Amino acid sequence: MRMKSWVETANGPDTDFPLQNLPYGVFSTGGGAPRCGVAIGDRIVDLAACEQAGLLDADGSFSAPQLNDFMALGRARWAQIREALTALLAEDGNRDTPTVAMADATLHLPIKVTEFTDFYASKNHAFNVGVLFRGPENALPAQWTHMPIGYNGRASSVVVSGTDVIRPMGQLRGDDGPVWSACKRLDLELELGAIVGVPSEMGQRVSVEEAEEMIFGYVLLNDWSARDIQAWEYQPLGPFQAKAFATTISPWVVTQAALEPFRSEGATRDNPLLPYLQEKRPGLYDIDLAWSLNGQVLARTNYTTMYYSSAQQLAHHTESGCPMRVGDLLGSGTISGPTPDSTGALLEMTQGGKSPIQTDSGERSFLLDGDQVGLHGHAQGDGFRIGFGPCLGTILPAKE
Amino acid sequence: MRMKSWVETANGPDTDFPLQNLPYGVFSTGGGAPRCGVAIGDRIVDLAACEQAGLLDADGSFSAPQLNDFMALGRARWAQIREALTALLAEDGNRDTPTVAMADATLHLPIKVTEFTDFYASKNHAFNVGVLFRGPENALPAQWTHMPIGYNGRASSVVVSGTDVIRPMGQLRGDDGPVWSACKRLDLELELGAIVGVPSEMGQRVSVEEAEEMIFGYVLLNDWSARDIQAWEYQPLGPFQAKAFATTISPWVVTQAALEPFRSEGATRDNPLLPYLQEKRPGLYDIDLAWSLNGQVLARTNYTTMYYSSAQQLAHHTESGCPMRVGDLLGSGTISGPTPDSTGALLEMTQGGKSPIQTDSGERSFLLDGDQVGLHGHAQGDGFRIGFGPCLGTILPAKE
Numbered sequence: 001m002r003m004k005s006w007v008e009t010a011n012g013p014d015t016d017f018p019l020q021n022l023p024y025g026v027f028s029t030g031g032g033a034p035r036c037g038v039a040i041g042d043r044i045v046d047l048a049a050c051e052q053a054g055l056l057d058a059d060g061s062f063s064a065p066q067l068n069d070f071m072a073l074g075r076a077r078w079a080q081i082r083e084a085l086t087a088l089l090a091e092d093g094n095r096d097t098p099t100v101a102m103a104d105a106t107l108h109l110p111i112k113v114t115e116f117t118d119f120y121a122s123k124n125h126a127f128n129v130g131v132l133f134r135g136p137e138n139a140l141p142a143q144w145t146h147m148p149i150g151y152n153g154r155a156s157s158v159v160v161s162g163t164d165v166i167r168p169m170g171q172l173r174g175d176d177g178p179v180w181s182a183c184k185r186l187d188l189e190l191e192l193g194a195i196v197g198v199p200s201e202m203g204q205r206v207s208v209e210e211a212e213e214m215i216f217g218y219v220l221l222n223d224w225s226a227r228d229i230q231a232w233e234y235q236p237l238g239p240f241q242a243k244a245f246a247t248t249i250s251p252w253v254v255t256q257a258a259l260e261p262f263r264s265e266g267a268t269r270d271n272p273l274l275p276y277l278q279e280k281r282p283g284l285y286d287i288d289l290a291w292s293l294n295g296q297v298l299a300r301t302n303y304t305t306m307y308y309s310s311a312q313q314l315a316h317h318t319e320s321g322c323p324m325r326v327g328d329l330l331g332s333g334t335i336s337g338p339t340p341d342s343t344g345a346l347l348e349m350t351q352g353g354k355s356p357i358q359t360d361s362g363e364r365s366f367l368l369d370g371d372q373v374g375l376h377g378h379a380q381g382d383g384f385r386i387g388f389g390p391c392l393g394t395i396l397p398a399k400e
Numbered sequence: 401m402r403m404k405s406w407v408e409t410a411n412g413p414d415t416d417f418p419l420q421n422l423p424y425g426v427f428s429t430g431g432g433a434p435r436c437g438v439a440i441g442d443r444i445v446d447l448a449a450c451e452q453a454g455l456l457d458a459d460g461s462f463s464a465p466q467l468n469d470f471m472a473l474g475r476a477r478w479a480q481i482r483e484a485l486t487a488l489l490a491e492d493g494n495r496d497t498p499t500v501a502m503a504d505a506t507l508h509l510p511i512k513v514t515e516f517t518d519f520y521a522s523k524n525h526a527f528n529v530g531v532l533f534r535g536p537e538n539a540l541p542a543q544w545t546h547m548p549i550g551y552n553g554r555a556s557s558v559v560v561s562g563t564d565v566i567r568p569m570g571q572l573r574g575d576d577g578p579v580w581s582a583c584k585r586l587d588l589e590l591e592l593g594a595i596v597g598v599p600s601e602m603g604q605r606v607s608v609e610e611a612e613e614m615i616f617g618y619v620l621l622n623d624w625s626a627r628d629i630q631a632w633e634y635q636p637l638g639p640f641q642a643k644a645f646a647t648t649i650s651p652w653v654v655t656q657a658a659l660e661p662f663r664s665e666g667a668t669r670d671n672p673l674l675p676y677l678q679e680k681r682p683g684l685y686d687i688d689l690a691w692s693l694n695g696q697v698l699a700r701t702n703y704t705t706m707y708y709s710s711a712q713q714l715a716h717h718t719e720s721g722c723p724m725r726v727g728d729l730l731g732s733g734t735i736s737g738p739t740p741d742s743t744g745a746l747l748e749m750t751q752g753g754k755s756p757i758q759t760d761s762g763e764r765s766f767l768l769d770g771d772q773v774g775l776h777g778h779a780q781g782d783g784f785r786i787g788f789g790p791c792l793g794t795i796l797p798a799k800e
Contacts, residue, residue, distance in 0.1 A: 149636075150640050156723045168719075168721055171674065178543065236534070238637040240550050240551055246721075320568035321646075
């Protein structure tokens, strides 16, 4: 069943933004103030203007330069606004709804990232990387099949698609002690990011079902990684500067509501999970994912290859009583399939750089200056798709 | 040289808050709005009221419920306000300066913690813990003497002294796979926290000298740790839920200006540091530290036992281009001397629980429900001391 919009470009089978999607973002036009919007075809609904015109009621939160105020209104209001927007934009809706051409808009970081937590929940990825860092016998940590392993990332360096990424400097392992150098093994990581819209209290443990109710939506997330900095620094307390220089997210937050029809089972479990991590219904979504180098797609995978869902990760995040806040960003972990052409990072695809790949841009072990990486994702419906829009970043030379 | 105040309780040799200190905090009285204050003897200068009365000029930032707005005004304004406060509170100052009795005030979290990063910079602590977790041959990681190892902590669970700490639940290693249990090895960590008051840009690497200029002040910091949760979860990506349930800081931020006379050399270096970490002058302070269990001091140490200063840690934090923000909190890492009675954690003092200690409250390997831990610290001047006030937390039973 396709739903048609009076915005004609929303009705094709290949648009990322049909009427069924309605992802949220933050945009500005002509140097004006950033405000909240929703993508539809090749246009953006100006939610702030809609609110001012009395077409929507979100307590003024759409005039903010990020979605946090709107997310904080809670699930009931999210559903109301989705329903109202669907009515306004449907074929028989209100053609006076204020929109701007996406081509005329600048897209900004859609949320104020309160804190950023990154997980490690693809078994293919965890095994592949584990082999490279610790050898095949220690590849998968003992607790891996029992809990979604996560670590705190850095929120201040989360940027929106299109922001250039400066190759980081750092300490690398050398023959006679460390050397100070530009990163030589710069990598991408293809991930989904879940955005928390409903907070939890300190000391409150949330169930997987409650956690799912806290998630507002999802973005594509590129967790850029400096593999040589990481190898030297990461034991025993985890990655630090190797991942602190930039994390890129897509500008449109695809809501859980839009993804609901694509709910899907994940991988078979090696062992039963402890009760607090058990799901009553499938928690993943059937989302086709890909990443490209300078426009050439080099790998394709699917979100259903993951071992843990974002709801399980969020439940685990609160197991100790850790409070979650509006704007918390949870990276899924690199999403890799079982084969080299389905890996979400060059580290895996090139076997730690030992097997360079041939691309239309030449041979690559890791990323070169000037390379543009794109992440792409959509859930395929019947005659329409729920897309994320691209998540792009270009590597600039290090500032030595 | 002692400086006298018209606030008589500020003039004794044992007060934490003489005229030379003037630490900043946030307080409220009688259920009123939290606002900024400065401790002097047994009283608090009401900075918001001072500003309203025209005695101080801080652009209204003292009426905020945290110090971030004031910190964001920058070093020149910090110096101006310190000079003005010193004049107002000196023996010949203005006795109409609005103050409240500390006994009548509620103290709040002094800053909005933007992000929390914890380091691992005491060689004694790193070695002692390394032996317990990985054995003596792998105790000190190879990069330890070359860089201040750090990891991102969780900001949302940073609480002010006096907040009760609920014993966390979590996954523990069991004989037949993990078990879900209350933490059985609950520990403290005695640390100092440095607070960033001047931000840095993305892609900007700051030198150690520049980093020092970015630090507003210091607090005592108890990085509560669930050692059994930590042991099961922490490889390969570092501590997560084991430290996410609570981190307690003292309510008063002792400024770098007040600590300046106590600047001091640290430990001898095992090897030269890379240039970006080298200090032009000593970056530690001679601060006597102690921790107590139910009022009984169990260990004493000094901040000069550290291998890396907060300025070095902050410089390292920006080496990849990671931007720092007003309100970033940097934990020093556990501060341990070389002997059991100078260790900053029970893990070290009891050899991982194998050698319980006798205390006035009975035998302890780790913390019991009802235990109150206090951190204490001051720099000793000639006839006065620059104190932090206590940093207290009491353990409540787990919510199973």
